[in-house]
Amino acid sequence: MSETAEPLPKAYYQYLQELQAIDFVLVDLTLYLDTHPDDEQALAQFKQFQKRKHNLMTQFESAFGPLHQYGLSPATGSSWAWSETPWPWQV
Numbered sequence: 001m002s003e004t005a006e007p008l009p010k011a012y013y014q015y016l017q018e019l020q021a022i023d024f025v026l027v028d029l030t031l032y033l034d035t036h037p038d039d040e041q042a043l044a045q046f047k048q049f050q051k052r053k054h055n056l057m058t059q060f061e062s063a064f065g066p067l068h069q070y071g072l073s074p075a076t077g078s079s080w081a082w083s084e085t086p087w088p089w090q091v
Contacts (some may be wrong), residue, residue: 008064015060019067022053 029046036042057067 012064015056015064019053019056019060022049022056025049026053 026046026049029042029049032042033039033046061067
């Protein structure tokens with residue numbers, strides 16, 4: 001990663017903010033479902049937000065690079081992309 005980083009586009013931050021909001025909802029629904037496992041409406045909401053998170057992560061990674069160092073982000077191209085983009089906790 002270079003020492004003099006260019007400013008990131010506004011969309012970068014918008015994606016991260018939406019992903020954080022979705023993570024909050026998923027954690028909250030997880031806690032609720034732990035105590036109400038038969039609530040079909042809550043389970044449907046959980047699945048809806050899971051799908052939305054997956055879609056957003058795919059869009060983010062296509063535009064800006066991987067969100068995770070290992071396991072969850074695809075390795076694409078001919079070089080290791082993790083070291084080429086700012087890491088989510090650096091912005």
